[in-house]
Amino acid sequence: MTRPRILVVGAGFSGVECVRRLERKLAPDEADVTLVTPFSYQLYLPLLPQVASGVLTPQSIAVSLRRSSKYRTRIIPGGAIGVDLRAKVCVVRTITDHLVDEPYDYIVLAPGSVTRTFDIPGLTDHAFGMKTLAEAAYIRDHVISQLDLADASDDPAERASRLQFVVVGGGYAGTETAACLQRLTHAAVKRYPRLDPGLIKWHLIDIAPKLMPELGDKLGRSAQEVLRRRGIEISLGVSIAKAGPEEVTFTDGRVVPTRTLIWTAGVVASPLMATLGAETVKGRLAVTAEMNVPGHDGVFALGDSAAVPDLAKGDGAVCPPTAQHAQRQGRKVADNVIAALRGRPLEPYEHKDLGLVVDLGGKDAVSKPLGIELHGVPAQAVARGYHLGALRTNVAKTRVLTNWMLNAVAGDDFVRTGFQSRKPATLKDFEYTDAYLTPEQVRAHVGRTQPQRS
Numbered sequence: 001m002t003r004p005r006i007l008v009v010g011a012g013f014s015g016v017e018c019v020r021r022l023e024r025k026l027a028p029d030e031a032d033v034t035l036v037t038p039f040s041y042q043l044y045l046p047l048l049p050q051v052a053s054g055v056l057t058p059q060s061i062a063v064s065l066r067r068s069s070k071y072r073t074r075i076i077p078g079g080a081i082g083v084d085l086r087a088k089v090c091v092v093r094t095i096t097d098h099l100v101d102e103p104y105d106y107i108v109l110a111p112g113s114v115t116r117t118f119d120i121p122g123l124t125d126h127a128f129g130m131k132t133l134a135e136a137a138y139i140r141d142h143v144i145s146q147l148d149l150a151d152a153s154d155d156p157a158e159r160a161s162r163l164q165f166v167v168v169g170g171g172y173a174g175t176e177t178a179a180c181l182q183r184l185t186h187a188a189v190k191r192y193p194r195l196d197p198g199l200i201k202w203h204l205i206d207i208a209p210k211l212m213p214e215l216g217d218k219l220g221r222s223a224q225e226v227l228r229r230r231g232i233e234i235s236l237g238v239s240i241a242k243a244g245p246e247e248v249t250f251t252d253g254r255v256v257p258t259r260t261l262i263w264t265a266g267v268v269a270s271p272l273m274a275t276l277g278a279e280t281v282k283g284r285l286a287v288t289a290e291m292n293v294p295g296h297d298g299v300f301a302l303g304d305s306a307a308v309p310d311l312a313k314g315d316g317a318v319c320p321p322t323a324q325h326a327q328r329q330g331r332k333v334a335d336n337v338i339a340a341l342r343g344r345p346l347e348p349y350e351h352k353d354l355g356l357v358v359d360l361g362g363k364d365a366v367s368k369p370l371g372i373e374l375h376g377v378p379a380q381a382v383a384r385g386y387h388l389g390a391l392r393t394n395v396a397k398t399r400v401l402t403n404w405m406l407n408a409v410a411g412d413d414f415v416r417t418g419f420q421s422r423k424p425a426t427l428k429d430f431e432y433t434d435a436y437l438t439p440e441q442v443r444a445h446v447g448r449t450q451p452q453r454s
Contacts, residue, residue, distance in 0.1 A: 004031045004341055007090055007104035008073075009080045009272070011037035011065060012045075013323045014303035015110035016392070017330025018337075019073050025338055033073045034102065036080050036092055040065045043133055044391055046323060047400070049173070051136040052143075053180035053361070054412045058133050060399035063392050076102065080111060081435050082275040082442035085296050089446045093435060101449050106298040106337050109285065110330070111270035113304035113321060114431045115263065122243035124428040127168075127263040130177050131431065138425045139262065141416045143181055144188065146259060148416070150199075151192045161246050161257035163199045168240055169264035170206030172358055175223060177264055178204040179360040182232055188414045202232045203256060206265070207239040214356060219366045222375045226364045239265075263427060267321060269305040277439040281307035281318065289348035291333050292340075300337060302329040302349075311350040323390065324354060357383035 006022065008015050022033050044061040051058050078094035090107060092100045115129045129135050150162040167178040182202045189197045211220050224234055241249040247257045269283040278293055279286040284307040291308055293299040302308060304321035308329060319325045328351045336346040355369035365380035374382060391397045
C-alpha cells in the first residue's frame with residue numbers, strides 16, 4: 001500500500017510550523033509530506049520594513065527551508081492556483097509556468113494573504129507594496145534612486161516630486177515602513193550637499209480615525225508623537241482618490257507631487273481560497289475550531305486565509321492574521337492531521353494573544369506585552385527580543401542581531417543594488433493575483449488530467 005500523502009500549501013509561519021511538527025512526530029514510513037511554495041525559504045514578514053530601510057540584509061530574514069540535515073519534506077517550487085476538493089487534487093503552477101496536478105489524502109491550506117487593493121484609478125499601476133522580499137529590496141533601491149535623481153536635477157518641480165513620499169496604511173506595516181524609511185532618507189540626505197533636507201517630506205495616511213487602534217489610545221498617540229517629531233505628516237480619515245506616475249490625489253482634494261506611493265492598506269486572503277467553491281467569511285475560508293473545512297475530510301486551513309474561531313475571545317470572533325496566531329495554528333493543525341491519520345479525535349485551537357510590538361527604528365518603539373504598555377527604549381528591547389525569539393533558526397537570529405549591531409555602530413552606506421533596475425515593480429508585478437483559476441476551471445482541468453474519485 002502507498003503511504004498517505006500530506007500536502008501543505010504555503011511556507012509562511014503556519015505552513016512551516018506545520019511541516020516541522022509533522023516531520024518530528026510522524027514516523028519516516030508513516031506518510032509522505034509535500035510542501036508547495038515558490039521560494040525555498042520562510043520570510044520573517046514583520047522585519048520587512050527594516051530590509052527596505054537597509055538596517056537588515058534580505059538574507060537575514062529569509063530563513064532557509066533546506067538548512068536542516070533532517071529535512072525530508074519534498075518541495076514543489078511553485079504556487080497553488082486551484083484545488084479540486086472532490087478529486088483531492090491541487091493544481092500547481094511551477095516557477096517555470098508548468099501546471100502540475102498534485103494528488104493528496106490530507107491537505108493543509110496555508111497560502112497566506114495578498115495586499116488588499118481597491119478600485120482606485122492608477123493604484124495598481126503606480127503603487128509599490130510591502131508584502132514580499134523582492135518588494136522591500138526594490139523599494140530601498142527606489143527611494144535611494146529618488147535622492148540620486150533629485151540631486152542630479154536642476155528642475156525644482158522634479159526635485160519636489162522626487163523628495164516627497166506617500167505611505168498609505170496606518171497599521172503596523174505602514175507605520176513601521178514610514179518610520180524606517182524616513183530614518184533612511186534623513187540619514188542619507190547628509191551625503192547630498194546639493195539637497196535641502198527640508199524638501200524631503202513623508203506622508204502617512206489612513207482612512208481610519210486612529211493610528212494602529214489595536215494598541216489603544218495611549219500607545220497610538222505615543223507612536224504618532226514619535227512620527228510627527230521626525231517630521232512625518234500624518235493624515236487620518238484620508239485615502240487616495242487617484243494615483244499617477246508623478247502625483248497622487250488625496251480624497252480631501254490635496255494633490256501631492258510624488259514618484260513614490262507605498263500601499264500597505266491591509267491584506268485579504270489568498271485568491272486560492274476562492275477556487276475551492278467552499279464557504280468563506282470575508283474571503284477567508286470558513287473552518288471549525290479544529291481548523292478543518294466542514295464537509296470535507298482531510299482538508300485543513302489556517303493562518304491569514306482561514307477564519308479560525310477565536311475561542312479565547314468568543315462571541316463569534318475569528319483570530320486576527322498575525323504571525324503569533326499563525327505559528328501556533330501550524331503546530332495544532334499538524335497535531336490534528338496526525339490525529340486524523342491515526343483515527344484519533346481532533347482538538348480545537350485556542351490561544352490568547354500575548355501582545356503587540358511596533359519597532360519605529362532607532363530607540364523608538366511602542367509595545368504592549370501581556371497588556372503592559374511600553375514606549376521608548378524598554379519597548380524597543382521588548383520588540384527586538386520578541387523578533388529574535390520568533391526567528392526559527394540560530395543562524396537567522398545571529399544574522400539579524402549582527403545586522404542591528406553593525407547598523408547601530410557604522411550606519412548605512414545607502415547603496416543601490418540595481419538588481420531590478422528598469423523592470424516593472426508595482427503591486428501588480430509582484431503578487432501574481434491574476435494567476436489563479438476559477439472553481440469551474442479547476443474542475444475542468446482536473447477532469448481532463450485525473451480520474452475522478454467516487
